[in-house]
Amino acid sequence: MRSSWTTSTGATPTDPATGEPADSPAWELLLPAASGPPRGRGRELGAALRQSVREGRLAPGTRLPSTRDLARDLGVSRGLVSELYAQLTAEGYLTSRQGSGTWVAALTRTPPSPVAARPGPPAAPVTDFRPGLPDLALFPRAAWSAAHRSALAGLPDAALDYPPPQGLPELRAALAELLSRRRGVVVAPEGVLVCSGVAQALTLLGRVLRARGHRVVALEDPGSLSQYPLLSAAGLRPVPVPVDAEGLDPGALAASGARAAVITPAHHFPTGVVHSPARRAALLDWAADRRGLLVEDDYDGDFRYDRAPVGALQGLAPDLVLYTGSVSKSLAPGLRLGWMAPPAELLDELVEAKRVTDLGNAVAEQAAFAGFLRSGRYDRQLRLCQRRYRERRDALIEALTAAAPGVRISGVAAGLHLIAEFPFPVPEAVCAAAGVRLRPLSDYCATAPAADATDAAPAPATAAHAAPARFVLGYAHLTPSEIQRALGRLAESFRSVAV
Ligand SMILES: Cc1ncc(COP(=O)(O)O)c(C=O)c1O
Known part of the structure; x- marks a missing residue:
């Protein structure tokens, strides 16, 4: 059985930015780190857990699975998980209450780290469906x-x-x-x-x-x-x-x-x-x-x-x-x-x-x-990526179909991206309002693309009508819940402007 995180109220944890349900069960966030060679595994797990807390993927108040459950899901020793919890508790990422478990702490400030001390690039404000990018977090x-x-x-x-x-x-x-x-x-x-x-x-x-x-x-x-x-x-x-x-x-x-x-x-x-x-x-x-x-x-x-x-x-x-x-x-x-x-x-x-x-x-x-x-x-890594990317592709197909009934999806049999042709033009402003970045197919055309075919009757030449309907969406670098949330916002944006 797979363990999952719960919040202090027993609910599914939520994304602090959106208030929507958080992504992954515990084991999924930590699996890449747990699959490395035994030496250094504790360090990798610690780094993955710290990062998840820092980035808000594990919200404050989220209850961690018991050391026994997590050890079983990750295929590591229980001692290793106990050490990990103790270490991160000492560092302030986690808190534990006698007899009631271990929880994600509310970080009042970013814990000291050489990386955090340097000014980094501004956080990306959007979910970017940039095609061609693998999930760099899966790098072994x-x-x-x-x-x-x-x-x-x-x-x-x-x-x-x-x-x-x-x-x-x-x-x-x-x-x-x-x-x-x-x-x-x-x-x-x-x-x-x-x-x-x-x-x-x-x-x-x-x-x-x-x-x-x-x-x-x-x-x-x-x-x-x-x-x-x-x-x-x-x-x-x-x-x-x-x-x-x-x-x-x-x-x-x-x-x-x-x-x-x-x-x-x-x-x-x-x-x-x-x-x-x-x-x-x-x-x-x-x-x-x-x-x-x-x-x-x-x-x-x-x-x-x-x-x-x-x-x-x-x-x-x-x-x-x-x-x-x-x-x-x-x-x-x-x-x-x-x-x-x-x-x-x-x-x-x-x-x-x-x-x-x-x-x-x-x-x-x-x-x-x-x-x-x-x-x-290398073969193992390909198998891992293949499994993840298939799940993400399926999540994207489902979310697209829910967001825009009638959308035509193609190019899905392989790779890290697909083509979605919406039954209506989608202006950039509609995507921007949803915090989503999509690349029109025309971005990849050296000559003027064939008309962005829609089944719609000819309409007056408005800005919206000139907008593209066909897009190239990369999915490999996004988790299923990131995909679902982004498409949920896009559906909302479609409704609010009645595209
Ligand atoms: C069509 C195509 N070929 C090749 C590549 C990879 O190029 P490289 O191996 O130089 O990274 C990409 C990367 O996005 C690509 O889109």
Whole structure:
């Protein structure tokens, strides 16, 4: 049985800001910290609990579960939980009353901490459904630190010299195994190039293509607009090519004059379209006929919910497809760690481009990641995230449907975001009044998007009517109750302005 927090009155705890029911049962707030290696687990749990109290996720007056219940839910020893309660009571985060349990204390001031002492950025006033962000609180800090420590202990002195620009052999071996097992990528360790994310993969490739005489490169429209400046900086002219319900339009691609195209076939960013088998075949035909190159950006290929994974396109034609991905969705974008599996004929030029760009990725980080992969910890992390993100996606679908009956939701089978098309335009002011930030699909369009289709009859050109109806909503970084509360406020805002 899972324990949950209750308040001093026996009620479900509430969010101090909204007065609405608080999020999670106890175990959920603390689970990531409890799943780290035994050494340091107490410290991690303490940090997670302090943070929850400081941020108000555990409101003053909330009663903590008994040490026995919490220990059982977290799978840790009861002694560890007793120590944790005693420590935080001594620090003023908790109070305990003889015989009646342990409670969250009312913090009269922020407890001293080096971080709290520094002026931080202002608290975000809104629930931001920014797409593409994983839940950074799920980053496995303890396991990552352990991987670092063990990697550093195992590295000979000579390994601290400049690394091979292609990447450490042990990391390339671990990545080749991972990518072939999870994504069906056909690559040997000698064919993997370690880089600092998909962004750098595009930068390196842009230079190589430019040196080979390419002038233009095709990018998906809608798509990730941040790719445009990366490729322009490499001297290429990015041309937007439309994406329809089956994927990138091969006719428009052929007409674009490009001999290279960047695509997201497993889960298009941002529409969530999965490239159909026919479209995948047509694009491979294009590449074979034009001696072209398809760049497969597998940015969120690890997160699949309702169907079997769509294997990498690269597996069908490793000589026509450059595969690239990173840990930006699975661990954290701040690590700046990624990989490429390019066609063999491009490998040497790409490695040279990497060498002259930065002499290779940091050795300790590469060695730690190799150990993290080999130990199975990365797979575990993916499973944990997959479970959480599925719950959050389901919560968002339910909350959207309740807030706006008739809303059309798509792109939900995979990834960290979905598309919602409201049956009415939603002006920014309506979102702002609800303390919600939504990104219109048009933010991801290089050219004017197809009309923001609504079923409504033509209406006079008012500001509201000019407002968008289709939005891209990221959900992975928000808890189900944050999602529910935000959509509840949005529904209220819809009602008050009768959109
Ligand atoms: C379409 C797409 N590709 C790739 C990435 C990741 O880029 P990087 O690996 O450089 O962090 C993102 C990040 O948001 C993205 O939206």
